[in-house]
Amino acid sequence: MKLLIIGLGQCGGRIADRFARLNKKARSMRGISIIADAFAVNTDVADLSGLRTIKSDYKHRILVGGQRTNGHGVGKVSELGAEIATEDNDKIIDAIRTTERFYETDAFMLIASASGGTGSGAIGxxxxxxxxxxxxxxxxxxxxxxxxxxxxxxxxxxxxxxMCLKSAYLVADAIFLIDNQRYIKKNSPAENNIATINSRVVEPFYNLLCAGEETNKKYVGSKTLDAGDIIQTLAGWTVIGEGKSSIRRKMPLLGQARDFRDRMSETSKAAHAMDEALGELSLTCSPKNAGRALYLVTAPPSEMKMEVIQQLGDNLKAVAPDALTRSGDYPRQKGSLSVTMILSDISNTRKVTKYFTKAIDLISVMKSKRGLEYSGRKLEEAFSDIPVLL
Ligand SMILES: Nc1nc2c(ncn2[C@@H]2O[C@H](COP(=O)(O)OP(=O)(O)OP(=O)(O)O)[C@@H](O)[C@H]2O)c(=O)[nH]1
Ligand SMILES: [Mg+2]
Incomplete structure (x- = not known):
């Protein structure tokens, strides 16, 4: 699957830059391309200059709202970020349109932080x-x-x-949620932490995007997971994770049948990788609430057994009984078996609901300060009080 990546604001720009690097890796290690092009959009000149891999011309690093912010960002006012994106969207679309590989794009991927100003306001x-x-x-x-x-x-x-989550939910086909708090490592300096987080955010997309782009028969799975499967899976709130098991195996002696224990350990290694993927999701959530799911097994061709993949399907069914599941195999890497996991169409994410509830409380406090009456209403009714940035 080929994505066209647009990073908005500082956080979005940096993660987009990581995707551009991931594409370089795919090109040099696997000879395939997974990104049609990558762009960064910001109101802040310094942030744009700090990127490493996205092309440095003005059509790939796009400064917006220059006259209104003098190139210094919107200072966390996401309403201003949204206004600027509305005024300057032509500039962004023009840049995208002229990209050489535009016709190859399967989907757009827009990236931003929810709590800043520029990206949070612009993404919806x-x-x-x-x-x-x-x-x-x-x-x-x-x-x-x-x-x-x-x-x-x-x-x-x-x-x-x-505001950002509500707006995005109204317009996007699916929203991958990434919880910064989940990735925190103790005793690590902040700058280092952010770089590590960003690389861990993009890593699970590597095999997922590569699998459907392989043309060499050797690396095409018996059940390929391509752009169509991914598109069919993605809807609404979505999380992604990846788990790995290392593989080291003694070769059986010539003419000797493999021990039954080898077969058992294959299944348990794959199950372990899937457990880890579910434990490492980009936001903690219960698989029970997923309406759709997808998993991809990447392993050396000799380790790829259809029974193992089916067993994983049974395991997933036990924890995510309501999820319509798609799966695939990708016979590519050496020395390890990894499982990429997506849960999508998630009906109830505690963390998202918590943001909405807290924002409604804040709004009611602001209203009562201004002398506007507030009567305890239900969440669904009060939800309309959260402004939309569109
Ligand atoms: N994971 C990750 N989070 C980041 C990064 N940079 C900023 N953040 C988070 O993003 C939020 C701040 O948003 P920014 O992206 O810096 O804001 P912006 O879109 O540039 O908007 P303004 O600076 O207000 O114009 C905070 O929650 C930060 O913790 C990053 O590179 N990676
Ligand atoms: Mg900024």
Whole structure:
């Protein structure tokens, strides 16, 4: 599957840059391309200059709202981020349109943090513009949720996050949720942490995007997972994770049948990788709430057994009974077996609901301060109080 990547704001730009690097890796290691092109959009010149892999011309690193912010960002005012994206969306679409490999794009992937200003405000607006302009081409979002400490120290964090999530949900075909807090490693300097988080965010997409782009028969699975399967799986709130088991096996002696224990350990290694993938999801959530799911097994061709893949399907069914599941195999890597896992169409994500509830509380406090009456309403009714940035 080939994505056209657009990073919005600082966080979005940096993760988009990581996707550009992932594409370089796919090209050099596997001779295939998984990104049609990658762009970064920001109101901040310094952030754009700090990127490493996205091409440095003005059509790939796009400065917006220059006159309004003097190139210094919108200072967490996501309403301003949304206004600027509305005013300057032509500039962004023009740049995308001229990309050489545009016709190869299977879907758009827009990336931003929920709690900042530029990316958080722009992601819903740009998603809507792309959907209106390229009818039939899916537009996905990756939205990064704030660290816990940011929620307690900055009042804007919750409010921006709720507005961004609500807006994105109304327009995007699916939203990958990434919870920064999940990736925190203790005793590691912040800068280092962020770089590590970003690489861990994009890594699970590697095999997933490569699998359907292979043309060498040697690397095409017996059940290929291609763009169509991925598109059919993605809807609404979505999470992704990856798990690995290392493989080291003694070769059986010539003419000797393999021990039954080898077969058993194959299944348990794959099951372990799937458990790890479910434990390492980009946001903690219960598989029970998933309406759709997808898993891809990547392993050396000699390790790829259909029974193992079917067994994984049974295991997943036990924990995600309501999920319509797709699966595939990718006979590629050496020395390890990995499982890429996507849960999608998730009906109830506790963390998202918490942002909405807290934002509604904040809004009611603001209203009562201004002397507007507030009567305890249900969440569904009060939900309309959260402004939409479109
Ligand atoms: N995972 C990850 N999170 C980031 C990164 N950069 C910023 N964040 C998070 O994103 C939020 C801040 O949003 P930014 O992306 O910096 O904001 P922006 O879109 O540039 O908007 P303004 O700076 O307000 O104009 C905070 O929750 C940060 O923790 C990054 O590179 N990776
Ligand atoms: Mg910024």
């Amino acid at each position: 607006v740009m998603t809507q513009h792309l959907k209106e302009r390229y009818i039939g081409k899916p537009v996905y979002n990756i939205i990064v949720l704030p660290f816990q400490q940011e929620e307690t120290t900055e009042a804007r964090t919750i409010y921006n996050t709720a």
